[in-house]
Amino acid sequence: MAKMIDIPTMSDARGSLSVIENLVDFEIKRVYYIYDTDAEQRGGHRHRKTDQLLVCVSGSCSVFCEDEMKNSEMFMLDKPTKALYVEAKDWHTMQDFSQDCVLLVLASEFYDVNDYIDEKY
Numbered sequence: 001m002a003k004m005i006d007i008p009t010m011s012d013a014r015g016s017l018s019v020i021e022n023l024v025d026f027e028i029k030r031v032y033y034i035y036d037t038d039a040e041q042r043g044g045h046r047h048r049k050t051d052q053l054l055v056c057v058s059g060s061c062s063v064f065c066e067d068e069m070k071n072s073e074m075f076m077l078d079k080p081t082k083a084l085y086v087e088a089k090d091w092h093t094m095q096d097f098s099q100d101c102v103l104l105v106l107a108s109e110f111y112d113v114n115d116y117i118d119e120k121y
Contacts, residue, residue, distance in 0.1 A: 041094065
C-alpha cells in the first residue's frame with residue numbers, strides 16, 4: 001500500500017534544501033512533472049512494474065490509492081518535504097490540484113505503454 005515518506009530537509013536563513021536519496025529501494029529511471037492542469041483527475045491506473053515517488057514541489061493535490069486487498073486511502077500532498085511512495089500494484093488517481101501545483105514524479109521504470117493497467121481491482 002502507498003505510504004508517506006519524510007524528505008530530509010535542511011533550513012537556515014538562506015532557505016530550505018530537501019534531498020531525495022536513499023528514500024526508496026529502486027533506481028530512478030524516469031522523472032516527469034505535472035503542472036498547469038485544469039483536469040479534475042489524472043492517473044486512473046496501476047502498473048505491472050513501475051514504482052513511483054510523488055512530491056508536490058509547489059502547491060497541493062490529493063492522491064487516492066487502493067491496493068489489491070481493497071485497502072484505500074486519500075493522501076494530501078501539500079509540502080515539498082513529504083513524498084508519497086506508490087507501489088506498482090496501487091491503483092492511483094490524482095485530483096484537487098491547486099493552481100500553482102507542480103507534482104514531481106520519480107519512476108522506477110522507463111515509459112512503457114504495456115506497463116499500464118487501466119482496470120481497477
